Amino acid sequence: MNANEDLQADAWLYTPEMRERLAQADTWMKSNPPRESDLEQLAAKLDAAGMILKLDHQSC
Numbered sequence: 001m002n003a004n005e006d007l008q009a010d011a012w013l014y015t016p017e018m019r020e021r022l023a024q025a026d027t028w029m030k031s032n033p034p035r036e037s038d039l040e041q042l043a044a045k046l047d048a049a050g051m052i053l054k055l056d057h058q059s060c
Helices: 003-009 016-031 039-048
Strands: none
Touching: none
């Protein structure tokens, strides 16, 4: 791929709509820092919603 093709391939990143979405994602990330997941709690929440998730403790 040449430089012109690279610019065309990435052009969607510079549209006003995408800039707004990326800005919103950045704001969300700043408000929601990474944290450890509680898989037991997630499994209980999914089970309560009718979505069964089986945890295999040996593979964790």
